[in-house]
Amino acid sequence: MCLAIPGKILEVETNGQGVLMGRANFGGIVKQVCLEYTPDVIKGDYVLVHVGFALSKVDEEEAARTYRLLEDMKQLGELDVPDIQPFPAANESPP
Amino acid sequence: MKYLDEYRSETLAKKVVEEIQRTVTRPWVLMEVCGGQTHSIVKYGIDRLLPEGVELVHGPGCPVCVTSLEMIDKAHAIARRDDVIFCSFGDMLRVPGSNGDLLILKSRGADIRIVYSPIDCLQIARAHPDKKVVFFAIGFETTAPANAMSVWQARQQGIKNFSILVSHVLVPPSIASILQSPQNRVQGFLGPGHVCTVMGFQEYEPIAARFRVPIVITGFEPLDLLEGTLMTVRQLEAGRAEVENQYPRVVKREGNRVAQELVNKVFEVCDRKWRGVGLIPKSGYKLRWEFRDHDAERLFDVKDIDTAEPAICISGLVLRGVKKPHDCPAFGKQCTPDHPLGATMVSAEGACAAYYAYGRHLQLPANQESVPV
Numbered sequence: 179m180c181l182a183i184p185g186k187i188l189e190v191e192t193n194g195q196g197v198l199m200g201r202a203n204f205g206g207i208v209k210q211v212c213l214e215y216t217p218d219v220i221k222g223d224y225v226l227v228h229v230g231f232a233l234s235k236v237d238e239e240e241a242a243r244t245y246r247l248l249e250d251m252k253q254l255g256e257l258d259v260p261d262i263q264p265f266p267a268a269n270e271s272p273p
Numbered sequence: 274m275k276y277l278d279e280y281r282s283e284t285l286a287k288k289v290v291e292e293i294q295r296t297v298t299r300p301w302v303l304m305e306v307c308g309g310q311t312h313s314i315v316k317y318g319i320d321r322l323l324p325e326g327v328e329l330v331h332g333p334g335c336p337v338c339v340t341s342l343e344m345i346d347k348a349h350a351i352a353r354r355d356d357v358i359f360c361s362f363g364d365m366l367r368v369p370g371s372n373g374d375l376l377i378l379k380s381r382g383a384d385i386r387i388v389y390s391p392i393d394c395l396q397i398a399r400a401h402p403d404k405k406v407v408f409f410a411i412g413f414e415t416t417a418p419a420n421a422m423s424v425w426q427a428r429q430q431g432i433k434n435f436s437i438l439v440s441h442v443l444v445p446p447s448i449a450s451i452l453q454s455p456q457n458r459v460q461g462f463l464g465p466g467h468v469c470t471v472m473g474f475q476e477y478e479p480i481a482a483r484f485r486v487p488i489v490i491t492g493f494e495p496l497d498l499l500e501g502t503l504m505t506v507r508q509l510e511a512g513r514a515e516v517e518n519q520y521p522r523v524v525k526r527e528g529n530r531v532a533q534e535l536v537n538k539v540f541e542v543c544d545r546k547w548r549g550v551g552l553i554p555k556s557g558y559k560l561r562w563e564f565r566d567h568d569a570e571r572l573f574d575v576k577d578i579d580t581a582e583p584a585i586c587i588s589g590l591v592l593r594g595v596k597k598p599h600d601c602p603a604f605g606k607q608c609t610p611d612h613p614l615g616a617t618m619v620s621a622e623g624a625c626a627a628y629y630a631y632g633r634h635l636q637l638p639a640n641q642e643s644v645p646v
Contacts, residue, residue: 181309181415181467181493182415182467182470195426195429195430197426209389212390212392212419212422214422214531214535215418215422215529215531215532215535216529216531217531226467226470226523228415228416228418228419228467228471229362229389229390229391229412229416229419230389230390230391230392230393230419231390231392231418231419231422231532233415233418233470233471233529233532234470234523234529236522236523237522240522240523243494244493247313247493247494250316251309251312251313251316252621253309253312253621255363256362256363256389257389259363259387259388259389260389261389261393
């Protein structure tokens with residue numbers, strides 16, 4: 179939770195709520211990531227992700243290095259928590 | 274994959290260690306601030322590679338560890354309510370409060386859910402309009418942007434049944450508090466790489482100047498930690514006290530401005546109690562008044578819960594770098610990750626848990642001072 183996990187951006191989209199989102203690949207696990215704090219990222223970029231939010235861009239080498247370190251230290255457990263769903267979908271009305 | 278191994282290269286590491294040896298003329302005590310750095314140091318035995326006299330002590334940078342007992346008791350009071358779905362990062366579920374942990378409460382029927390991100394709670398809140406969805410918003414500056422965005426989006430989207438129980442803590446005031454303590458031994462800091470990815474490192478500059486301590490923003494790889502140590506002892510030996518960046522491949526001086534902006538819109542600085550340490554002035558975030566409708570502490574009237582912490586372990590001294598885990602007679606005996614007695618054993622990022630995970634309770638008898646070799 180405290181250490182950022184690097185992921186590769188597979189897709190960038192603005193969801194129905196106007197929120198910049200993406201899908202990121204974390205060593206084979208694909209998860210939804212909010213890109214509001216890194217608005218200039220494009221598909222193929224590597225980002226450091228804290229609890230579902232990309233907070234900085236890194237190069238591929240740094241991403242691989244960080245991922246391996248976290249793997250060695252068994253600090254990737256949070257990726258096993260399933261996505262609830264992307265961002266609240268556009269077609270759902272608020273309660 | 275040569276580039277991957279550069280930061281683990283024994284030859285390079287040896288060169289840096291030799292350079293540290295050449296640089297050092299007297300003993301120095303350095304603190305790595307972040308729990309992730311502690312984990313890496315203990316796993317790779319970085320502290321044992323350093324020349325005698327250069328001592329690494331472990332800092333307060335584990336957010337799960339330093340979340341106050343009182344705040345956990347507040348979480349329990351909220352989570353046990355029938356009308357609440359209580360959401361948390363997984364790490365917090367086994368942290369003991371005054372009456373067991375959240376897992377026990379869950380086993381007794383409370384609706385407690387682990388989420389990957391606070392933003393997931395918005396979806397849960399939409400799906401359960403009859404329930405109040407509460408997220409346990411803990412962490413340092415690294416999780417603040419996520420928590421701020423969840424509240425911001427809840428307001429934007431009119432999701433009224435979502436609130437957060439805020440227990441945010443901040444690194445710079447904790448460093449200042451360590452330096453102000455009469456027991457302080459720390460002469461230089463390896464600053465927290467990922468926290469500075471978000472916040473930058475400008476706010477460390479007045480601390481370095483005021484307390485005359487070098488602060489070197491440092492990464493997490495073994496070679497990062499050795500280089501950070503070298504940069505810090507070089508400053509100490511030269512009588513310099515500056516903020517330097519060992520980790521420029523990730524950290525920029527200004528940090529992530531977009532994230533800082535939203536954090537400042539949603540949160541304001543407040544006094545905060547730290548587990549094992551006590552109250553540190555201006556060391557946390559709370560929600561700004563305009564977001565009070567998303568403030569669980571206010572909505573559930575738990576502000577008056579006031580828990581005194583039992584003086585059963587020395588975690589407060591470990592968090593401030595005054596003691597090491599194996600200075601504690603309970604370490605690895607009465608106190609283990611399965612039965613943690615205090616802050617630094619409750620999470621994998623805590624210093625005591627890291628020492629235990631890498632077998633240091635087997636290598637050193639209790640009360641024996643560690644001697645870097």
